[in-house]
Amino acid sequence: MLPLETSCKQKEESITRMMEQYGPSLIRTCFLYLKDAQLAEDAAQETFLKAYRNLDRFRGECSEKTWLMRIAMNTCHDIRRNSWFRFVDRRVAVADKAASEEPEFIRDSTVTQAVMNLSAKYREVILLRYYQQMTTSEIAHTLSTSFNTIKSRLLRARRLLSDELKGWYFDE
Amino acid sequence: MNNTFKNQLDTELAAFQWTEKNTQHTLKMMRGEIPVKKRYSLALVLAAMLLLVSLTTLAITNWDTLKNFFEVVCTMDTTGELARWSDEDKVKFFTAMDKAGLVKKDEHSKTARDETLPLARRAMAADLMIAKRYGANYFDSMTVENHEFPEQERTPADQENYDTWDRETNEKMNALFSSLPVNETRLYRDTLSHLTEIGDFPVEFIRDVKVKSTFDKETKRWTITAMIDKALYMEKVQHYDRMTAFNAGYQDGDMLCFDFYLDEFGQYLGMLDLSLAQARAKITLQEALPLAEKALIVRTGVTQETLDGLSREEFFSESSIYDTAQGRFRAACTFIYRDLQGFGVFFVDVDAVTGEVIQAIDMIASEKMRQKELEWLEEARQLLKDAGVSSDFLNSKGEYFWAWTQSERADWSKLARPIMQNYLKRNQEFAEYLQEVLAGKYDRKDWDNLINFTQYDYGIPDERAISIETAQQIAMTRAFQMGGDEKKLNESELGSMYYDVTNPARPLWKVHLSVLFSDADETHPHDPYEPWGYFVIIDAYTGEIIDAYPRTVNTPIRQLV
Numbered sequence: 063m064l065p066l067e068t069s070c071k072q073k074e075e076s077i078t079r080m081m082e083q084y085g086p087s088l089i090r091t092c093f094l095y096l097k098d099a100q101l102a103e104d105a106a107q108e109t110f111l112k113a114y115r116n117l118d119r120f121r122g123e124c125s126e127k128t129w130l131m132r133i134a135m136n137t138c139h140d141i142r143r144n145s146w147f148r149f150v151d152r153r154v155a156v157a158d159k160a161a162s163e164e165p166e167f168i169r170d171s172t173v174t175q176a177v178m179n180l181s182a183k184y185r186e187v188i189l190l191r192y193y194q195q196m197t198t199s200e201i202a203h204t205l206s207t208s209f210n211t212i213k214s215r216l217l218r219a220r221r222l223l224s225d226e227l228k229g230w231y232f233d234e
Numbered sequence: 235m236n237n238t239f240k241n242q243l244d245t246e247l248a249a250f251q252w253t254e255k256n257t258q259h260t261l262k263m264m265r266g267e268i269p270v271k272k273r274y275s276l277a278l279v280l281a282a283m284l285l286l287v288s289l290t291t292l293a294i295t296n297w298d299t300l301k302n303f304f305e306v307v308c309t310m311d312t313t314g315e316l317a318r319w320s321d322e323d324k325v326k327f328f329t330a331m332d333k334a335g336l337v338k339k340d341e342h343s344k345t346a347r348d349e350t351l352p353l354a355r356r357a358m359a360a361d362l363m364i365a366k367r368y369g370a371n372y373f374d375s376m377t378v379e380n381h382e383f384p385e386q387e388r389t390p391a392d393q394e395n396y397d398t399w400d401r402e403t404n405e406k407m408n409a410l411f412s413s414l415p416v417n418e419t420r421l422y423r424d425t426l427s428h429l430t431e432i433g434d435f436p437v438e439f440i441r442d443v444k445v446k447s448t449f450d451k452e453t454k455r456w457t458i459t460a461m462i463d464k465a466l467y468m469e470k471v472q473h474y475d476r477m478t479a480f481n482a483g484y485q486d487g488d489m490l491c492f493d494f495y496l497d498e499f500g501q502y503l504g505m506l507d508l509s510l511a512q513a514r515a516k517i518t519l520q521e522a523l524p525l526a527e528k529a530l531i532v533r534t535g536v537t538q539e540t541l542d543g544l545s546r547e548e549f550f551s552e553s554s555i556y557d558t559a560q561g562r563f564r565a566a567c568t569f570i571y572r573d574l575q576g577f578g579v580f581f582v583d584v585d586a587v588t589g590e591v592i593q594a595i596d597m598i599a600s601e602k603m604r605q606k607e608l609e610w611l612e613e614a615r616q617l618l619k620d621a622g623v624s625s626d627f628l629n630s631k632g633e634y635f636w637a638w639t640q641s642e643r644a645d646w647s648k649l650a651r652p653i654m655q656n657y658l659k660r661n662q663e664f665a666e667y668l669q670e671v672l673a674g675k676y677d678r679k680d681w682d683n684l685i686n687f688t689q690y691d692y693g694i695p696d697e698r699a700i701s702i703e704t705a706q707q708i709a710m711t712r713a714f715q716m717g718g719d720e721k722k723l724n725e726s727e728l729g730s731m732y733y734d735v736t737n738p739a740r741p742l743w744k745v746h747l748s749v750l751f752s753d754a755d756e757t758h759p760h761d762p763y764e765p766w767g768y769f770v771i772i773d774a775y776t777g778e779i780i781d782a783y784p785r786t787v788n789t790p791i792r793q794l795v
Contacts, residue, residue: 074261074264074265077260077261077264078257078261081252081256081257081260082257085252085256085257086251086252087244088252089250089251089252089256090243090244090247090250093247093250094243094247099250103256106252106256107256107259107260107263110260110264111260111263111264114264171246172242172246173239173242173243173246174243174246174247177243181380181385182385183400192239192240193239193240193243195240207404208404208408210408210411211404211407211408214374218374218376
């Protein structure tokens with residue numbers, strides 16, 4: 063946690079450190095949530111930019127990671143909500159919008175696809191719980207939702223995921 | 235699931251990285267060197283919305299109808315009625331479906347609607363209709379919502395409406411849930427949620443789960459027991475994680491039970507975790523204490539008065555005795571007595587299930603004897619050194635004793651054993667100490683390897699002996715009979731082979747087969763229910779098996795040479 067009125071240089075150093083530490087998992091989380099590589103890059107960069115702008119306001123009321131994930135999730139929500147405008151702009155109807163083509167960088171994509179097939183609400187709790195390895199309380203804080211709601215969503219999401227991944231994950 | 239899931243995603247997305255380019259781009263945005271991507275202008279937003287109004291009008295009307303239905307279902311989900319699924323619950327659900335126009339007119343719906351008919355009959359008809367639409371197993375409000383209002387068919391306006399309603403409803407339901415008394419339906423709701431704590435509990439079985447509760451007025455705590463028929467559970471659950479279910483569940487007759495704890499307001503406190511020693515204990519610390527003190531008095535000669543003058547710590551712990559059948563260490567009631575300076579003086583472990591005293595140790599005496607043991611061993615090593623015999627148990631290739639060839643071991647044994655035997659004869663106190671270690675008097679579980687490796691005479695096989703390959707085969711066959719995993723035993727590097735000629739008239743092949751692989755070997759993770767290996771003692775002339783036993787956590791080296 064930085065003291066108030068931190069210099070720009072210090073803030074930049076802090077954010078650079080955060081980008082190194084959290085960048086890879088954060089950009090992948092955004093990708094898995096948004097299902098679009100370009101949007102994921104935008105979301106991740108915007109997350110760190112917002113973190114930079116609000117660093118002075120972070121008082122350590124939660125962990126750094128939780129704080130960043132909260133910004134990331136809100137950014138992703140905004141992007142997702144706004145992304146249909148792109149289709150209007152390009153005169154492509156929403157209904158005609160195909161799912162993003164699978165980027166080249168995904169090899170065997172069994173689990174990735176299974177996660178992406180979940181609806182947004184389930185996707186985010188699964189990603190925060192099992193990819194970001196946050197506790198239920200941290201997820202509730204990140205998504206500004208109650209503990210019980212998160213537990214319910216996780217329950218449902220796990221069911222859906224285990225159906226989807228039958229034959230893969232459970233063949234251990 | 236945690237690490238496997240994360241690792242797999244990282245593997246699948248390994249090429250998708252946060253790059254230096256990303257970092258530099260972000261830094262430039264922070265410094266204002268490049269513009270930040272803007273959201274679309276309000277004018278464009280409004281224009282787009284106007285364009286879509288006509289397309290979404292029908293959807294909004296449909297949404298209004300469904301919204302009311304979803305409210306009812308959500309509420310039933312929250313209060314636990316969907317989990318309890320009584321006759322009243324079924325009819326209530328059906329009625330809400332009917333109002334939403336989701337019910338076809340047929341004989342079943344007529345029966346379900348008819349309020350003059352007995353409830354059970356109406357409920358049966360209702361259940362049929364509901365099952366036809368949402369499945370026969372347990373379902374929740376999200377299932378209903380996704381069935382009636384599939385996400386992929388929603389327009390953006392639909393989604394917006396749904397999201398708003400969902401947010402508002404969540405808050406309402408949370409408030410409702412928090413205000414619910416700990417009644418029957420609430421318990422069902424809680425159980426549904428809490429069963430997720432044990433991992434892969436098949437939630438579709440929630441309606442097969444019976445729930446009972448007790449309230450402790452002193453601790454103001456609810457204990458909720460969720461019970462399911464064990465045969466049903468074992469038959470249907472796809473991946474029965476032994477450690478998880480074992481830790482969380484216990485058997486009561488034919489039922490598998492899971493205990494959860496709630497405070498007086500119904501807030502979740504935790505669950506019974508049978509992996510903890512305390513949870514497995516059948517005796518209390520108070521019951522174990524007299525057993526512990528009696529053992530100390532008898533075994534160490536301490537008086538009750540002395541014990542009463544010491545401070546005592548008592549707690550449940552994992553003992554040093556590993557139970558392979560259970561796949562874990564035995565639970566113990568542990569007592570540590572300390573002097574005024576806080577140093578440990580006495581230590582007792584009482585088996586928390588059987589009440590047997592596992593060990594009762596005078597820690598000071600134990601430490602004193604350990605120092606003496608080190609002095610004796612040092613003297614013995616000096617004798618070996620003077621005789622030109624090494625005592626570091628490494629051959630010229632740096633291999634440890636159990637990897638030596640028969641002739642290497644035989645050559646060493648011929649020189650080392652007589653020296654050690656003579657030393658023990660001359661130092662009776664040392665010899666007695668070794669026996670006392672076996673009797674559990676001190677805080678030692680095994681002898682030093684210098685003693686272990688000179689217990690027996692080692693030699694090389696003569697022409698009458700069965701071959702080493704034959705001995706290996708006999709040992710392998712015996713290990714399979716003892717339950718050893720054939721694949722693992724065949725794959726493992728053979729533990730060790732010893733040719734024991736302590737009785738020249740009856741030499742022995744001693745074969746140690748190991749199934750332990752390195753910790754990093756994910757293809758052969760150690761099963762806690764399996765032994766580490768097998769030790770087979772074979773008459774070298776006849777091939778007859780003299781003895782065979784599994785190697786476990788508790789098998790000392792003394793018994794593996």
